[in-house]
Amino acid sequence: MNVNYELTGPDGAPVVVLSNSLGTDLTLWDAQVPALAQEFQVLRYDQRGHGATPGKPGPYTLKQLGGDVLALLDTLGIRKAHFAGVSLGGMTGMWLAEHAPERIDRLALICTSADLGPASMWRDRAALVREKGTAAMVEPSLPKWFTPELAGREDVVAKFGGMLSAADDDGYAGCCEAIADMDLLDGLGGITAPTLVIAGAEDPATPPSHAERIATAVGGARLEVLSPAAHLANAEQPEAVNRLLLEHFTRSL
Numbered sequence: 001m002n003v004n005y006e007l008t009g010p011d012g013a014p015v016v017v018l019s020n021s022l023g024t025d026l027t028l029w030d031a032q033v034p035a036l037a038q039e040f041q042v043l044r045y046d047q048r049g050h051g052a053t054p055g056k057p058g059p060y061t062l063k064q065l066g067g068d069v070l071a072l073l074d075t076l077g078i079r080k081a082h083f084a085g086v087s088l089g090g091m092t093g094m095w096l097a098e099h100a101p102e103r104i105d106r107l108a109l110i111c112t113s114a115d116l117g118p119a120s121m122w123r124d125r126a127a128l129v130r131e132k133g134t135a136a137m138v139e140p141s142l143p144k145w146f147t148p149e150l151a152g153r154e155d156v157v158a159k160f161g162g163m164l165s166a167a168d169d170d171g172y173a174g175c176c177e178a179i180a181d182m183d184l185l186d187g188l189g190g191i192t193a194p195t196l197v198i199a200g201a202e203d204p205a206t207p208p209s210h211a212e213r214i215a216t217a218v219g220g221a222r223l224e225v226l227s228p229a230a231h232l233a234n235a236e237q238p239e240a241v242n243r244l245l246l247e248h249f250t251r252s253l
């Protein structure tokens with residue numbers, strides 16, 4: 001898998017990997033990179049089938065999405081990194097923290113879930129996108145991604161609607177199937193990476209109850225709920241998310 005990535009920040013600084021959500025790409029993190037790159041090498045990448053990472057026909061698994069990150073770290077000679085993910089990116093992070101704990105230093109999980117059933121809903125969405133294309137997801141997705149004021153703003157619709165309709169149909173569908181089959185709940189208690197969980201108070205896709213479930217199960221996890229913020233809280237509340245990420249990745253343990 002030829003994973004598209006961008007590495008920004010001072011040579012030799014600790015690495016923070018940023019992983020995007022379903023239907024977005026690495027530009028989801030545009031408001032985080034300038035702040036994080038003061039202290040870290042920021043490695044943002046496109047999930048398979050998103051942005052400029054090719055999408056093979058699915059279904060995919062979280063093991064494959066996590067494997068893409070491990071292969072990228074290997075290629076770049078990075079032994080261990082901090083990891084932040086939004087939604088599908090957070091699911092990828094939980095998989096990595098459970099299955100490759102030696103590669104993940106600290107973990108930040110933003111607007112995500114360890115159990116986002118029912119599986120049939122994700123399979124139906126995959127079938128719909130294979131038939132109609134990712135452009136069909138723009139109208140139902142933007143009101144979940146942003147609170148009403150932002151969801152209707154022209155620049156937001158252009159940037160995020162454009163990202164979603166540019167996502168590969170098979171890639172998007174394959175990622176839906178990875179969510180349908182994910183099996184993260186039982187592994188949460190075994191995560192040893194210091195973990196920050198961030199939720200959007202107005203997130204209808206992965207509501208704060210999902211963040212609470214993760215934060216309760218992962219030993220020592222810190223939970224922060226931001227408002228106003230819907231599913232893409234890092235784009236809606238960039239200053240708050242940047243402050244929380246910097247605190248989490250730099251504080252002494």
Ligand SMILES: O=C(O)CC1=CCC(=O)O1
Nearest residue numbers: 021022087088089141205
């Ligand atoms: O598109 C959605 O419904 C929200 C979402 C679920 C997983 C993800 O990455 O985004």
